[in-house]
Amino acid sequence: MRKPLKLNWLFALCLIAPLHARAQAAGQEQAAQLADEGQQAMAAGQFDTARTDFEQLAKLEPGIAEVHATLAAIYFQTHDYEQAVREVRTALKLKPTLAKLDSLLGLSLAEMSRFSDALPHLEKGFKQTADPDVRRMCGLQLLRAYTGLSRDADAVETALALNRLYPDDPEVLYHSGRIYGNYAYVVMAKLHDDAPDSVWMVQSSGEANEAQKSYDAAIVDFNHVLEIDPHRPGIHYRLGRIYLEQFNETHKQEDHDSAVREFMSEVSSDPGNGNARYELAKIQADQGNLDEARRQYSELVERFPDFEEALVGLGGAQLDSQHPEAAEGPLKHATEVRPDDEIAWYRLGQAERLLKHPQEQRQALAVFQKLHTASAAKKNAAAPLRSQDRVTPQELGAGDQPQ
Numbered sequence: 001m002r003k004p005l006k007l008n009w010l011f012a013l014c015l016i017a018p019l020h021a022r023a024q025a026a027g028q029e030q031a032a033q034l035a036d037e038g039q040q041a042m043a044a045g046q047f048d049t050a051r052t053d054f055e056q057l058a059k060l061e062p063g064i065a066e067v068h069a070t071l072a073a074i075y076f077q078t079h080d081y082e083q084a085v086r087e088v089r090t091a092l093k094l095k096p097t098l099a100k101l102d103s104l105l106g107l108s109l110a111e112m113s114r115f116s117d118a119l120p121h122l123e124k125g126f127k128q129t130a131d132p133d134v135r136r137m138c139g140l141q142l143l144r145a146y147t148g149l150s151r152d153a154d155a156v157e158t159a160l161a162l163n164r165l166y167p168d169d170p171e172v173l174y175h176s177g178r179i180y181g182n183y184a185y186v187v188m189a190k191l192h193d194d195a196p197d198s199v200w201m202v203q204s205s206g207e208a209n210e211a212q213k214s215y216d217a218a219i220v221d222f223n224h225v226l227e228i229d230p231h232r233p234g235i236h237y238r239l240g241r242i243y244l245e246q247f248n249e250t251h252k253q254e255d256h257d258s259a260v261r262e263f264m265s266e267v268s269s270d271p272g273n274g275n276a277r278y279e280l281a282k283i284q285a286d287q288g289n290l291d292e293a294r295r296q297y298s299e300l301v302e303r304f305p306d307f308e309e310a311l312v313g314l315g316g317a318q319l320d321s322q323h324p325e326a327a328e329g330p331l332k333h334a335t336e337v338r339p340d341d342e343i344a345w346y347r348l349g350q351a352e353r354l355l356k357h358p359q360e361q362r363q364a365l366a367v368f369q370k371l372h373t374a375s376a377a378k379k380n381a382a383a384p385l386r387s388q389d390r391v392t393p394q395e396l397g398a399g400d401q402p403q
Contacts, residue, residue, distance in 0.1 A: 031060045038070075047077045065095035072101070076108055084108040103134050107141055115145040126158070136166060143175055152186055155179045199228045206238070215242050236266035237276045244279070244392065259283075274304045278313070278391050285317050293317045301330065308337040312344045312394045319347060324354035335367075342371035343394045 038053030054071045061067050072087035088105045091098055106121025122145060125138035139162045146155035159176035166172040191201055206221030222239050225232055240262035247255035260283060266276035281296035297314035301307055311334035318327035328351045334344040349364035 031057055047074055050074050065091040065098050069098055069101055072104055081108045081111045100134060103138055107137060110141040110145050115148045119145055140175060143179055152183050156183050199225055215246055218242055231269055233270050236262045237273060274300060274307055275391050278310050282313055282392055290317050290321045306337050308334050309391050309394055315347050319350055324351040327351040342368050342375055
């Protein structure tokens with residue numbers, strides 16, 4: 001995060017708003033001219049010129065806090081942080097209530113890597129200011145300060161807050177992502193150092209290999225976990241997902257059979273694992289065993305009534321079995337649980353068509369088309385990211401077309 005933060009020039013201009021009027025009232029034409037020229041230079045991004053103007057103005061009007069505050073903002077913009085700190089402190093002596101100076105002081109100290117000194121000012125700016133630009137700058141520098149002080153948990157907490165406040169900001173996403181990655185590394189390094197042979201370390205190795213699609217190594221790790229703890233929840237499910245991913249790539253029957261075996265082992269070990277039950281039901285549906293798929297999906301949604309993917313799967317199995325009246329309810333509930341699932345809306349539209357509900361069909365398919373268009377745009381922009389813990393999503397069949 002060594003790239004210097006750029007100060008919005010409006011931030012600085014708001015500090016000098018009174019200058020021109022005060023200079024005119026005092027009849028000081030030179031001061032008024034310098035204030036005008038400096039303000040125009042700042043608006044044009046000509047900060048070296050603005051710096052010269054306001055340095056002269058500070059000599060003419062040494063007792064005006066706004067002059068020193070604006071000069072501090074200019075010094076910050078031109079990366080002269082030591083001078084910025086000096087001018088902020090001069091301005092605060094003249095007028096302690098001057099707005100935003102506390103934040104500017106914290107930002108300047110942070111750029112000098114004086115993190116302990118900067119911290120109280122940055123925390124105040126991030127938590128109390130109403131200006132979103134100032135809050136954002138203070139938050140980004142807080143990440144750097146907390147990291148520099150080895151306060152990793154505080155850095156993560158601030159990153160989470162920044163993500164909530166600025167969810168689409170690329171710079172925030174980049175720096176918060178680095179914070180999360182760093183914190184994960186620190187924690188996992190401690191796990192490795194403190195308990196290198198523990199089941200948790202072996203499981204984390206398996207998850208890392210799975211994420212990197214090193215499936216053979218992940219299978220070895222997860223089987224090692226089961227050797228240490230044969231009844232460890234979720235491990236057979238992870239193995240099943242790995243074999244299923246391999247089957248989707250290789251189409252080898254042995255991978256498919258291994259996936260089914262692992263999912264069944266998970267259900268036998270942990271009957272409450274809904275994800276494993278879902279995968280077994282979806283496999284039955286994919287193989288055309290609709291009666292068995294409907295039975296398994298029905299049992300699953302009875303136990304987990306808001307399991308959205310299972311609701312969509314049940315609706316699809318009912319449609320394929322020519323039972324649109326039985327599909328409508330689960331699919332309507334699926335759209336309530338997750339309104340952005342295009343597959344749920346598409347299948348609901350098909351159910352309404354078969355039930356001869358034209359208005360409901362049009363409404364469902366209109367939502368589907370909107371979501372489908374947005375989804376296609378996202379897929380063109382970047383490959384979708386999937387959590388290792390998510391189930392296999394429902395998909396439209398090759399012959400499915402909106403009607």
